[in-house]
Amino acid sequence: MMRFASVTDRLAGLGSDKWAVHMRAREMKHAGAKIIELTIGEPDIPTPTDMMDVAESAMRSGRTGYSNGRGEPAVLAELSKKYTARTGRQINPDNIMCFPGTQTALSLVMLGLAEEGDEIITGDPLYATYDGVVRATGATRVSVPLRPEKGFRMQASDLEKVITPNAKVLLLNTPHNPTGAVLSEKEVAEIGEVCRKHNLWIVSDEVYELLIFDGKFASPLDRPELADRTVAVASISKSHAAPGFRSGWCVGPKEFTQKLLPLSESILFGVQPFIADMTAYALSQPAAAAAIMKANFLHRAQMISERLDGVAGISAKPPQAGMFILVDIRATGLSGQDFAMRLLEEELVAVMPGESFGENLSGYLRLSLSVAEDKIDAACAGIVRLASRLQQRKSA
Template sequence: MPTPSKRLGGIVPAGKSGWEVHFAAMTRKQAGEPIIMLSVGDHDFDTPAETVEACVTAVRSGHHHYTQLAGLPRLREAMAKISTRCTGVQTSASEIIAAPGGQLALYAAVQGTLDKGDHAVVVAPYYATYPGTFRAAEADFTVVEAQATDGFQPRAAAIEAALKPNTKAILINTPNNPTGAVYSRECLEAIAKLCVSRDLWLLSDEVYWTLGGGHHVSPRALPGMAERTLVINSMSKSHGMTGWRIGWLTGPESMISLLISLNLVTTYGLTDFVSRAAIEALENDYGVERIAGIYNGRRKTFLDAIRGLNDITVRGSEGGMYVMLDVSAIEPDDEKFAWDFLDAEKVGVMPGSSFGDAAAGHIRISLCQPDDVLLEAAARLRRFASSYRSKAA
């Protein structure tokens, strides 16, 4: 057969990614073992019933046809209102392009700002798809690690040191996956000044903005940033719609109008009835307050349950759906810790090194389980940590 393009093989290079612990835990759970899965960030509850009913109504009403490339006008209006709330900048529908999920919005942002051979800076720890998204654009990138000792707040000086003459963009994520860190205003102001002085795009992944404990700051609202910031957003986390695949990109109107051409040759618009359900969910905030409350409560429950646990330190963990724990004082090899924890206590977690070198020595705990399950996992972690130390002594 003819050979495939080299581009495909370069998106995700072969090799270990750290996800082996998760896949093993899932396989064992499916085989009947009582594994507690704390390794993946997907809600343990269904999409709000009001959103589901809106979708059913749209299907039965005959909304089965093509939609506008940038999204239905009413959908873009609804997304603009949410973006105004998210970023603190008055946003119009012309500054919005709808996309099938936050990942496609990120893909559009990267394709829209970088040509082949251009350079970007990616702040880590990062969501797993970031490197592959830049490789798909055949762009070069440098990873800058936000340090655990700084609470995973990135330093502008470290970002500046990574810039090259052909750097075009910086990618950040707040509230952060995997660390749960919510970047401070001071941190974002320093990055914004760098973007303005070097005339750079800032790609800001804000899909967890409703889960930030009320402390989210969007860099789009900072001086000089509205014209150079592309905000990636999604309904997956905020509205409990992970499988619906609907998100959007906010940016300058001139960039958004250009990106409509990308939708022409990729998505050709969104699904009609899903779009109409999303409109209802956005206009009525279906599930938003409840979901935010669930994760804020779970975060407090879990952190209270492990408070005072010797040799384990909480890093970041102010928002999002995750808690990041520094276990290096017990076992510097976070992947070994995760495997041993799975084998001894039947709890699946993610090794921090899966998300970048700065998270090495950590484990990521997903809060996508009910309080009683999180409390049981915390008890097992206490037992395991104590046993691990005694064996090492």
């Protein structure tokens, strides 16, 4: 019998159940059903033409060869400018590494920080891929409850309660997916102080930095006292409506990126130069796509809240940021999974059950805001109809 590496067992089947509603919706769609799909968070505006023009021009001028393991000079220079301006201290190219998207950045950063016997702390709720990112390292994931009464923002006191001698890394996400919560400067400082006290690394997933509706972006990377223990990851996927181009990065201490470079080079040796040129151009310009999406997503979140909040026992409050809104359907008596599956089968509306994002979202739904208003209107009507039927049966 052939043998396999233990990582294949740790990741076996991981995540498939979380996407059961989405996959069923795609099957029904393929069979001809007119499904309203609010499951996936993907920009619904095209990648800006000026960015694509830069990528095409770069390809035609011969920028299709090999790159280096850290990143192309032009994009490293633009990232250096961005983070130097943001943090108020010098961020050099040797503090930065480029990757094909945030997911790759997260995975390689975690492989460089944690291993079997370590604990990686995340919030709960959490983004659906974090389980895989953690398990791939061999480490154990430990949850900090993100409480609704605190707006799903991580609290330093809750973090401290779960720390053990094996804790190595805090994986922080602000603005947060799926809740849309934005940590304040005070909350980031308090969380950072706990990490300093217990000598934890902080990996900060900041992909929604430019999609904040309410509040101000705060990052542990921007705090001088946390600079030696923080690695931030981000990309142009959301901010510049360019998810398919797979262009991301990490920013952290020089010693860390030097240590990570050989590991990264053993998996991939650089990103595509023509995409790097497009990314450098995008970073040098105002993020026009982000401004458009932010206005659209906020309007749609307010629409959903107006149509659902307080109706048939449903609660739906606009998020602080991001591409999603949470809908609390606990009053119906169903789990998010059961409600979402019935909503799909009975109303042809596909949404993500909260349970896909952790135990603390049991009884919630996550709705994507990257869908046109007419479809959102129809989806809300379907949610109300199902919730009303359930309420009537409970009363009977």
